[in-house]
Amino acid sequence: MRLQNKNVVITGGASGIGLASVIRCLEEGANVVLSDLAGSEGAARAAELDGKHGGRCLFKACDVTDTAQVDRLFEETVNELGSVDAVFSNAGIGGVAPSHKVSDEEFLRIIDINLNGVFRVARAALRIMYGQGSGSIVNCASILGKFGQSNTAAYSAAKGGVVNLTRALALEAAPKGVRVNAIGPGYIDTPLIADLDKDLMNALIAMHPLGRLGRAEEVANGFLFLASDESSFVTGTTLMIDGGFTAGK
Numbered sequence: 347m348r349l350q351n352k353n354v355v356i357t358g359g360a361s362g363i364g365l366a367s368v369i370r371c372l373e374e375g376a377n378v379v380l381s382d383l384a385g386s387e388g389a390a391r392a393a394e395l396d397g398k399h400g401g402r403c404l405f406k407a408c409d410v411t412d413t414a415q416v417d418r419l420f421e422e423t424v425n426e427l428g429s430v431d432a433v434f435s436n437a438g439i440g441g442v443a444p445s446h447k448v449s450d451e452e453f454l455r456i457i458d459i460n461l462n463g464v465f466r467v468a469r470a471a472l473r474i475m476y477g478q479g480s481g482s483i484v485n486c487a488s489i490l491g492k493f494g495q496s497n498t499a500a501y502s503a504a505k506g507g508v509v510n511l512t513r514a515l516a517l518e519a520a521p522k523g524v525r526v527n528a529i530g531p532g533y534i535d536t537p538l539i540a541d542l543d544k545d546l547m548n549a550l551i552a553m554h555p556l557g558r559l560g561r562a563e564e565v566a567n568g569f570l571f572l573a574s575d576e577s578s579f580v581t582g583t584t585l586m587i588d589g590g591f592t593a594g595k
């Protein structure tokens with residue numbers, strides 16, 4: 347029970363990596379706030395999971411592009427559960443398009459969710475964690491935070507931003523007893539990539555030395571490590587969970 351009695355907030359928790367992380371945290375003894383967009387399946391998922399492993403699973407609607415909603419998510423969590431011990435800033439969207447065809451609106455939307463949203467969540471979490479003198483924030487980056495890839499300019503820019511945002515926040519937060527890390531998944535079998543063209547998917551699989559897509563649970567296990575005290579001397583890093591993608595050719 348690596349997260350016994352810990353309170354965890356996970357954004358984008360209704361689907362894919364987020365949902366797998368909600369379930370793993372509950373299995374490890376945590377209370378979890380499953381946060382996602384209003385109207386998502388998050389409320390139904392949380393209702394199914396609440397109490398199933400002993401801990402609470404509460405749904406809280408939050409769009410990470412809205413500062414007031416993010417701040418409210420953390421205020422309500424601390425009021426109801428008493429603390430915020432770990433956060434997975436996981437909400438994100440994809441975006442594949444040649445740059446000369448990308449509008450300002452499309453570019454800025456990807457940055458606003460995938461990068462600015464991570465900052466909004468971290469800021470709200472830090473306000474609480476500084477008061478506690480402890481906490482672990484984990485941001486979702488990507489292999490595309492370390493490498494570029496054609497037709498993903500906004501996504502790659504956002505995820506590269508997350509990697510360096512994580513370093514800067516970690517330096518700021520360390521003296522206050524708070525750790526900040528990121529996870530860099532390779533291509534993971536979730537709804538985010540379900541619509542990719544089959545030939546592209548096969549080419550992407552071939553870029554992973556382990557020869558397959560990752561599973562959401564494999565990323566969730568990385569979050570568990572970074573959220574728990576097992577990683578008590580780890581801060582400012584990006585843990586790559588990528589089947590060897592970034593190891594080189």
Ligand code: NDP
Pocket residue numbers: 357358359360361362363364381382383386408409410411436437438439440459486487488489530531532533534535536537538539
């Ligand atoms: P999913 O689409 O399965 O899950 C992402 C969740 O985030 C969805 O429930 C989505 O809602 C939600 N979301 C979207 N926009 C917002 C918002 N503004 N506020 C709050 N929640 C929002 O994708 P994954 O599980 O694959 O992705 C999780 C994270 O992992 C993302 O940050 C992604 O970039 C990253 N990642 C994924 C990889 C992959 O190959 N799958 C590879 C590398 C990184 P809705 O479904 O309604 O959009």
